Structure formats: structure tokens, C-alpha cells
Amino acid sequence: MPAKLKFQIEENIKQNRLDKFLFEQITSVSKIFLRNLIDAGNCRINGKTQPRGYHLKKDDTVEIVVDLEAETAMKPEPLPLEIIFEDEWIIIVNKPADMLVHPSSKQKSGTLLNALSYYLNQEKNEFQPRESKIRNLKSKIIRPVLVHRLDRRTSGLMVIAKTPAASSRLSNHFQRKLIEKRYLAIVQGIVSENSETIDAPVGRFAEEKNWNVKQDGKSAVTNFWVLEKFPDKTLLELEPVTGRTNQLRIHCAHIGHPIVGDDRYNGREFPRLCLHAAKLCFRHPHFNNFVEFESEMPSEFKRCLRK
Numbered sequence: 001m002p003a004k005l006k007f008q009i010e011e012n013i014k015q016n017r018l019d020k021f022l023f024e025q026i027t028s029v030s031k032i033f034l035r036n037l038i039d040a041g042n043c044r045i046n047g048k049t050q051p052r053g054y055h056l057k058k059d060d061t062v063e064i065v066v067d068l069e070a071e072t073a074m075k076p077e078p079l080p081l082e083i084i085f086e087d088e089w090i091i092i093v094n095k096p097a098d099m100l101v102h103p104s105s106k107q108k109s110g111t112l113l114n115a116l117s118y119y120l121n122q123e124k125n126e127f128q129p130r131e132s133k134i135r136n137l138k139s140k141i142i143r144p145v146l147v148h149r150l151d152r153r154t155s156g157l158m159v160i161a162k163t164p165a166a167s168s169r170l171s172n173h174f175q176r177k178l179i180e181k182r183y184l185a186i187v188q189g190i191v192s193e194n195s196e197t198i199d200a201p202v203g204r205f206a207e208e209k210n211w212n213v214k215q216d217g218k219s220a221v222t223n224f225w226v227l228e229k230f231p232d233k234t235l236l237e238l239e240p241v242t243g244r245t246n247q248l249r250i251h252c253a254h255i256g257h258p259i260v261g262d263d264r265y266n267g268r269e270f271p272r273l274c275l276h277a278a279k280l281c282f283r284h285p286h287f288n289n290f291v292e293f294e295s296e297m298p299s300e301f302k303r304c305l306r307k
Contacts, residue, residue: 003164007062010175012218018045018062019052025171026066027102027113027146037066066164076118077109084293089166089286090159091116091144094295097155097272101146116144116160147171148179151246153261156183156277157295166285173282180281183238183248184227184297186274186304187257188267191226191234198222198251202244210264211245213254220244222251230305233260237278248275260304272300 007025022034022043037043038052043064045054056062082094093112095101100111120142144160145167161167173179203217204210221241228235234257238248246265252258253265261270281292 002065002067004063004065005164005168006172007168008172008175009056009058009060009062010177012058016056017052018043018050018054018056021056021062022064025147026064026167029066029143034066037064042066075109075114076121077114078118078122079110079115081115081119084157084295085291089163090161090170090284091120092157092159092280092293095150095155095158095277097153097298097300100152101149101158112158113144113146120144120162148174150277151249151273151275153273154183154275154277155272155298157280157293158277159280159282159293161285169285170282173285177241178282180279181240181277182279183240184276184278184301185236185238185248185252186260186301187234187236187252188260189232189234189257190229191224191236191255191257193226195223195225196255197241198224198255200251200254202247202250204245212250212265218242218244220247220251222248228305233305235301235305249273270300270304274301274304276301 005026019031019035019038022038023031026034035052041049043049043062045056046061082096083091084094085092093116095112100107102113103109103111142162144162147159147161147167147170150156150158159170161170199221200213201215201217202211202220203214205212205214219242223239223241225237226234227237236252240247249259249262249265253262253267258265258267260267260274261272263269276295276298278297279292279294281290283289284291
């Protein structure tokens with residue numbers, strides 16, 4: 001059944017082409033399907049139809065009518081999921097490190113969305129928590145919608161929308177920076193300041209095909225607090241005020257303390273990137289009350305700190 005999704009552009013964004021913006025926001029259907037919707041006039045910007053190459057600006061309102069139950073190229077797969085919370089509107093999962101959140105041109109399987117597509121639409125699933133009876137009461141197909149991302153190598157908490165209304169509201173809250181996110185990171189060396197704000201613009205260097213601190217890049221701000229100091233490393237709590245590509249990894253390296261396991265930004269060798277999304281706080285998209293979720297420090301972090 002078609003649903004109307006609405007997005008408010010709160011600031012100038014990286015993927016400002018209309019089609020690319022929608023690809024980022026609506027991952028449960030194919031790009032070709034979304035392009036056809038735009039071309040058919042099912043998407044309006046400030047009440048008017050626009051071509052798919054339209055460049056979005058701050059304060060634009062994007063409305064699109066889309067059937068989230070349409071055929072998709074995403075293949076459901078019975079993969080293990082660590083589910084922290086679930087109700088009729090949202091599901092909170094603890095994503096493992098080295099797992100893509102959605103299929104890409106190079107990898108079509110093994111992603112978080114593949115796993116969720118299977119889990120949310122199976123009446124009997126060995127990974128379904130005992131207390132959850134939601135799938136058994138519904139025959140309607142549920143299309144999980146990502147409203148934010150985590151890097152492949154980063155583990156931790158993610159909220160996924162299960163309904164169009166939840167997707168629209170949560171996306172709006174992320175755009176307006178109403179979501180509180182905190183990360184745990186193990187960085188090299190002893191950080192001298194107990195707390196600090198890193199304000200360094202981030203941009204893409206085309207020749208190196210890499211993101212880093214760039215003078216003419218977009219504003220990027222990170223707050224950090226020292227949780228514990230060790231002989232050759234420091235455990236930090238990080239708060240991304242902005243959400244630039246690889247921002248936390250770039251900012252830690254920028255102050256001379258790259259994250260352990262981050263070979264891209266000169267971090268020392270370790271089996272995984274020591275960056276974990278440990279806390280999420282937001283208003284529930286249906287009840288409007290504040291909800292907060294926390295995830296324990298991964299066992300690999302504890303092993304790293306003991307060394």
C-alpha cells in the first residue's frame with residue numbers, strides 16, 4: 001500500500017541531488033524503482049514536481065508517495081541479529097563490526113538489511129526473541145527502513161523504522177539533530193585533556209579518494225570525554241555534533257590519537273576498529289516519549305585494554 005513520506009531539509013547536505021538523497025533515505029526499494037517514481041511525478045519539492053537531478057537546498061520539503069512493499073532486489077537472509085528492543089514501529093539492533101548496513105553494488109548479501117528483511121517477515125525464526133509476538137500477529141510484509149548509518153567496521157546500536165510513519169518522523173529528527181548518539185573509542189596514546197571539543201572541517205580529497213580534515217570542507221564538530229587512561233592508550237566517549245563521513249575516525253587522528261585498528265588513519269594494528277556506538281536517545285516516533293538504549297563495551301575492547 002503506497003505511503004507518503006516527508007523529509008525536511010534542515011541544512012545543506014552532501015548528497016544534494018534529489019535522487020541521491022532519496023536513495024540514502026529509502027533503502028528498502030531499488031534505485032530504479034525510486035527513479036521511476038520521481039520521473040512519474042510522485043515526488044514533490046515544496047509542493048512542485050522536480051527532475052531527479054534537482055539540487056536540494058536548506059528548508060526544502062520533500063514529499064514522495066512510495067509503496068514500501070514493492071518488489072525489491074534485497075534478498076532476505078537468515079543471519080543472526082542481536083536485538084535490543086522491538087515494538088510495532090521500531091527495532092533496535094546491536095550491529096556487529098565488519099557488517100554492511102545495506103547492499104551495495106559490490107555486495108548484495110550478508111548485510112543488516114538482508115538479515116532484517118528475513119527476521120521481520122518470518123512467522124517462525126530461530127533468531128526471534130521469545131517475548132516478541134509481533135510477527136505472529138501480522139501477515140503484512142514489513143520493509144525495514146534505515147534512518148541512519150554506521151560504517152561497516154563500526155559496531156553498535158542502530159534504530160530501524162518498521163513503518164513509513166516511523167521512518168518519516170525519525171528521519172526528520174536526525175535531520176534536525178534531535179537524536180543523541182554516544183560512541184566508545186580506544187585511541188592510541190594518553191589524551192591529556194579530560195574533555196574537549198574538536199572543530200575541524202571534513203572534506204573529500206578526490207585524488208586520494210579519501211575523506212580527511214580539509215580547509216574548505218564542511219563544518220565538523222565532535223565532543224569527547226576521557227573515561228580511563230592506560231599506559232599506551234585511552235578510552236574515550238565521543239559525541240558527534242555533526243555527521244560527516246568518517247568524522248570520529250578523522251577527528252581522533254587529527255588530534256594525534258588515531259583509533260586503534262584504524263589502518264586508514266594510521267591507527268595501530270588490531271583485528272577490528274575499536275569504535276562502538278554505545279548509546280542512542282530519541283523521541284519514540286509513535287508515543288513521542290524519550291527512549292534511551294545502551295550497549296555494553298564489546299569483548300574485543302576489553303581484550304585490547306588488557307594488553
